[in-house]
Amino acid sequence: MAQKPSIPKGTRDFSPAEVLKRNYIFDLVKRQFQTFGFQPIETPSFENSETLMGKYGDEGDRLIFKILNSGDFISKVDDVTYSSKKSSSLTPKISEKALRYDLTVPFARYVVMHQNEIDFPFKRYQIQPVWRADRPQKGRFREFYQCDADVVGANSLLQEVELLQLYDAVFTDLKLTGTTIKINNRKILAGIAEVIGAKHQLVDFTVALDKLDKIGEEGVKREMREKGISEKAMELAGPLFSLSGTNLQQLDALRSLLSGSEQGGKGVQELEFIVKTVEELGLQSAQLTIDVTLARGLNYYTGAIFEVAAPEGVQMGSIGGGGRYDDLTGIFGLKDVSGVGISFGLDRIYLVLEELGYFPEALERSLDVLCLNFGEAEALVALRLLGKLRKAGLKADLYPSKSKIQKQLKYANNRNVPYVILIGEEELANGSFVVKNMLEGTQKEYAMDQLEDFIALW
RNA sequence: GUGGUUGUAGCUCAGCUGGUUAGAGUGCUUGAUUGUGGUUCAAGAGGUCGCCGGUUCGAACCCGGUCUUCCACCCCA
Numbered sequence: 001m002a003q004k005p006s007i008p009k010g011t012r013d014f015s016p017a018e019v020l021k022r023n024y025i026f027d028l029v030k031r032q033f034q035t036f037g038f039q040p041i042e043t044p045s046f047e048n049s050e051t052l053m054g055k056y057g058d059e060g061d062r063l064i065f066k067i068l069n070s071g072d073f074i075s076k077v078d079d080v081t082y083s084s085k086k087s088s089s090l091t092p093k094i095s096e097k098a099l100r101y102d103l104t105v106p107f108a109r110y111v112v113m114h115q116n117e118i119d120f121p122f123k124r125y126q127i128q129p130v131w132r133a134d135r136p137q138k139g140r141f142r143e144f145y146q147c148d149a150d151v152v153g154a155n156s157l158l159q160e161v162e163l164l165q166l167y168d169a170v171f172t173d174l175k176l177t178g179t180t181i182k183i184n185n186r187k188i189l190a191g192i193a194e195v196i197g198a199k200h201q202l203v204d205f206t207v208a209l210d211k212l213d214k215i216g217e218e219g220v221k222r223e224m225r226e227k228g229i230s231e232k233a234m235e236l237a238g239p240l241f242s243l244s245g246t247n248l249q250q251l252d253a254l255r256s257l258l259s260g261s262e263q264g265g266k267g268v269q270e271l272e273f274i275v276k277t278v279e280e281l282g283l284q285s286a287q288l289t290i291d292v293t294l295a296r297g298l299n300y301y302t303g304a305i306f307e308v309a310a311p312e313g314v315q316m317g318s319i320g321g322g323g324r325y326d327d328l329t330g331i332f333g334l335k336d337v338s339g340v341g342i343s344f345g346l347d348r349i350y351l352v353l354e355e356l357g358y359f360p361e362a363l364e365r366s367l368d369v370l371c372l373n374f375g376e377a378e379a380l381v382a383l384r385l386l387g388k389l390r391k392a393g394l395k396a397d398l399y400p401s402k403s404k405i406q407k408q409l410k411y412a413n414n415r416n417v418p419y420v421i422l423i424g425e426e427e428l429a430n431g432s433f434v435v436k437n438m439l440e441g442t443q444k445e446y447a448m449d450q451l452e453d454f455i456a457l458w
Numbered sequence: 459g460u461g462g463u464u465g466u467a468g469c470u471c472a473g474c475u476g477g478u479u480a481g482a483g484u485g486c487u488u489g490a491u492u493g494u495g496g497u498u499c500a501a502g503a504g505g506u507c508g509c510c511g512g513u514u515c516g517a518a519c520c521c522g523g524u525c526u527u528c529c530a531c532c533c534c535a
């Protein structure tokens with residue numbers, strides 16, 4: 001079976017039906033992005049390695065797909081490096097390019113390179129595939145689409161509010177009700193670390209805390225202990241584990257917990273503004289919930305942190321995430337440009353919609369009308385008819401060869417065509433055509449000059 | 459990257475402690491039905507049992523490797 005072709009691990013082919021469903025999501029998302037005033041950009045599939053390396057942590061570097069140099073690249077490596085057999089020192093010499101790992105870092109690079117052409121605040125959206133050398137699982141692929149909307153050059157918290165409304169608008173359009181948008185603030189996490197005396201262990205503390213809903217309080221404490229966080233700190237952090245109630249109640253609890261931290265207090269203030277403003281404006285289908293354990297992407301988020309959970313009952317990781325990063329372009333030499341953005345996990349949203357059966361049925365229909373083929377003279381008349389149907393905006397086609405009627409009808413059936421048009425010898429003589437409704441099994445004969453009556457059915 | 463799991467017809471899956479020509483359902487082709495599909499009936503085609511190697515008189519089944527699938531870590535959309 002060595003002859004059988006295959007595709008690489010974690011990649012997928014998309015059938016016509018799948019592409020139509022994916023485009024349905026893409027189109028709705030794009031429309032809302034544009035409605036909210038975002039502009040599209042695109043960046044290359046691969047970047048210079050130094051643009052990507054070191055931006056996602058050690059773990060991230062490992063997951064970046066590297067592209068080998070062209071030509072006889074091994075001969076250019078010096079003997080010492082070559083014989084050391086260390087990937088970390090050899091890789092930079094034989095690979096200078098790497099596949100895009102996410103859309104945020106290339107966007108930061110874009111902003112820096114085009115800073116003199118861009119009118120700030122700059123609202124951009126970007127829908128492109130990214131690649132990760134990860135081990136695939138359900139909803140985790142090595143090639144998948146990201147779909148980001150970011151605002152750079154605007155410090156106002158109103159941007160956060162608008163992005164939350166954008167999330168809500170998209171999920172409403174997709175008829176995906178019951179999503180939960182979890183929100184937190186990096187400053188609150190930093191403040192907590194400060195008041196419990198674990199300031200220098202912020203990352204270990206939050207990474208462990210992030211797992212609360214997965215491994216429970218005991219699991220989190222065990223992990224914190226392993227990371228060397230003191231018992232006293234954990235005790236001080238105790239209220240976090242039992243934080244509950246409405247958003248406002250949680251805000252009150254956080255305020256008192258963080259009274260000793262200036263940064264923490266600022267985080268609570270920001271969170272309060274965002275939550276209150278969103279509640280004032282109202283959301284259509286999503287639920288906004290404060291979740292202090294949320295700590296994703298700590299690498300560059302500095303303010304708000306978002307994550308979207310699928311409706312309850314659907315087994316799926318987060319279907320979106322985002323937050324504010326005050327100094328993303330700093331790594332490329334442009335200081336003091338604030339950014340805030342959100343991302344949609346399109347591949348996962350697809351799986352969720354599929355599981356819930358939320359795709360519109362009309363998507364399955366790739367053809368509205370099929371003309372059966374009864375021979376050359378009949379086909380010619382049918383083609384003339386098709387031209388008019390297509391002009392009217394219908395998806396119409398002629399069966400390409402004169403085959404058995406059974407076979408042609410079966411084809412129409414398999415393709416979910418709702419109407420079949422028959423123009424045979426009789427109809428040719430009468431100057432008419434017969435329309436068969438494939439769902440009801442009924443037939444109706446029209447004169448050629450009554451075509452408008454048929455088109456009017458749409 | 460660590461540990462485990464999966465692979466048999468286009469698809470979904472049976473296949474006993476290793477033993478002759480590897481099965482079912484569905485789909486496909488043909489016919490009943492040469493101008494009528496989705497129902498029914500009949501016949502037919504389709505598999506070097508993921509791939510490579512080993513053990514054995516004999517391997518879909520046991521062993522090793524490899525690829526793939528899914529799962530738990532890691533991390534993340």
